[in-house]
Amino acid sequence: MKKIIVTGANGKMGQEVIRMISEQEDFELVGAVDVSNVGDDIHQLLGIDAPAVEISDDLALTLEKTDANVLVDFTNVTVVMDNVKVAMEKEIDVVVGATGITEVDLDRIKEMNQGATNKVIIAPNFAIGAILMMQFAKQAAKFMDHVEIIELHHDRKIDAPSGTAIKTAELIGENLSKDKNEIEQIEKISGARGGEHDNIHIHSVRLPGLVAHQEVIFGGLGQTLTIRHDSINRKSFMPGVELAIRKLEEIEGVVYGLDNVIDL
Structure with missing residues (x-):
């Protein structure tokens, strides 16, 4: 079972990711992190019939309170690196769809991942x-x-x-x-x-x-x-996000680009 925390949960992409998670039998949302609607049940906000998951503004605390094994990050360049660092410290796998990742950021993530067991997939586009x-x-x-x-x-x-x-x-x-x-x-x-x-x-x-x-x-x-x-719709990215989550089991280290995990 993939037990997933979504950061940027109340953004447009985060909401679509949560809808996608709710449709997968082997995925479970265990945490939602955002700076808006803190304390609200993200499932209720989205009209999803699923157990309550309160929005938190503290990723580290959310990780401590849950048994998550995957972080899906759809935040932005101002916070994504901190989120990846926290996830790596907690030794959970990461899928990054946050915008604005640079070559310098990618090098830093690879450095943080050296000697670690974390798997990381970073994709500039999931469509x-x-x-x-x-x-x-x-x-x-x-x-x-x-x-x-x-x-x-x-x-x-x-x-x-x-x-x-x-x-x-x-x-x-x-x-x-x-x-x-x-x-x-x-x-x-x-x-x-x-x-x-x-x-x-x-x-x-x-x-x-x-x-x-x-x-x-x-x-x-x-x-x-x-x-x-x-x-033309953010749903177009969801098959790629689902694929990335599933491919975490098959990769080693840090992978940049969805093209590196699909058979082209």
Whole structure:
């Protein structure tokens, strides 16, 4: 039985994770951590017929009071590293979907995990379609070496560019020719050409009404190729979250990217 604590439990992603947990016979929610609605029963708030689980604002205390063996974190960059550290100290496995994880953060997590028994899966995107989009873009880069990324998210997302866009650029970069002759460009407005990662321009859009979307646009002689993925509902991420929780038993150490735990 996977006995799970969700941090960021009262956020939109956290709520979807809790709904998903309630639908699995071998998953049990034993703790919910958030800074809002503290003391309320998260199941009652979501209209789920399940034993009461009160929202707490103290992860360490929640771990002490429960027999959890998995932490699922959907908080944000300001608190996720502290949550991972607390979970590792308590020797429970972790699935991280919090936004804003950097290479430095990833290195720190790997350092904390050295000599430990914890398993950690960190994914910038849990939508299976998004994983395929990234892999298709990586393959396309073998044949078309001019590319830009446009990522679009809701206006409550605090980091830019998205982790998915950065991961996509890294994957494309593995196959992309670095020898490009580009003209010197003049930005009339600073930032008009977006940011750059691995010599790939990334453009971030933040608007209400969006959820999570990304286009990878390749340009070649007389042609373009656009690979696009759209998450129009947060339920799209739940099969990936469920898969990550189940795959914890099969991995060792820290794994970054859902593509590393599915058969592509």
